[in-house]
Amino acid sequence: MKVLLFCCKGFETMEFAPFVDVMGWARNDYDMALEVVTVGFTKTVVSAFGIPVLVDKIYEEIDASEYDALAIPGGFEEFGFYEDAYDERFLNLIREFDCSHKYIASVCVGALPLGASGILKGRKATTYHLGAGRRQKQLAEFGAEVIPNQSVVIDINVITSFCPQTAPYVAIALLGMLMGGEKAQVVATAMGYEYS
Template identity: 65%
Template sequence: MNILLFCCKGFENMEFAPFVDVMGWARNDHGYDVNVTTCGFTKVVNSTFDIKINMDKTIDEISVSDYDALAIPGGFDEWNFYDEAYDDKFLELIREFDRQGKIIASICVGALPIGKSGVLKGRNATTYHLRDGYRQKELAEFGVNVIPDQRVVVDKNIITSFCPETAADVAFTLLEKLVGKEKTAVVSEAMGY
């Protein structure tokens, strides 16, 4: 199974790492067929705190049919996350994953481009909940039924969460959707969760 880990500029490193780490443990230590391909608008993406990360592919090289899931870490407004997160090309990529019934997993404000794409309209989701829930209010403006106090919300093929602290939970939820509960429990226990 192939996961496309899409990194908009200004993405949060803590929300990127669990997708790589959980799937790496699953693949390397337990032989599960889960592969992660990193992707951005450019081959090198500047994440939060000015950390440059090399990507495997750019958005123009992606065919959705090659992937089973899309993973989206959230990011910081101060590092221009929304410049790419709200780009029409990325929003269309999200729509195509949803049209094909593929899993879309996001952490924190990674839910906002999913909401803006329109695929969450009338569905349940969450996003960053602190600071008086201002990001949750933004998500609701996209017609999303925001579940404010739930750490991780799953609505059919879409996984959302409410802050960076939930990052590992989202990665394990994604793994469970791909390989099942029993295999995910093996990885979770091996990682000390």
């Protein structure tokens, strides 16, 4: 199983790391056949707070058919997150994963490009919930049925969530979709998290 971890400019490292760690624990400690491939529009992606991250591949080098899931950490507007998140190439990639019924996991405002792509119309979802619910209102404007008080929302193949605190739970939920609930439970327990 291969997870494509897409790094938009200005992504939040706290929302990125759990996908690497959860899948890494599953692979290294429990022999699950999982690989995480990081990708961005440039080889070095400058994350929130100015931390440069070297990704495995650039957008032009990927073939969506080779991947089983797409993971999207959220990020900060001040660091250019929405410039990449709303790029039509990225929105098309999201549509391609959804049309193929592949898993898509987003953290925090990583749900907004899902909304912008059109895949959340009429579907349950959530996003960053504080700040008078401004981001949730934006998500609703894209046609999503926002679940305002649930920290992680799963609608068929798509996972969305509230804020940075939810990132490990999103990664564990994605692991459960890819490898089954029993295996996800083992990894979650080993890492000190609950899985439901």
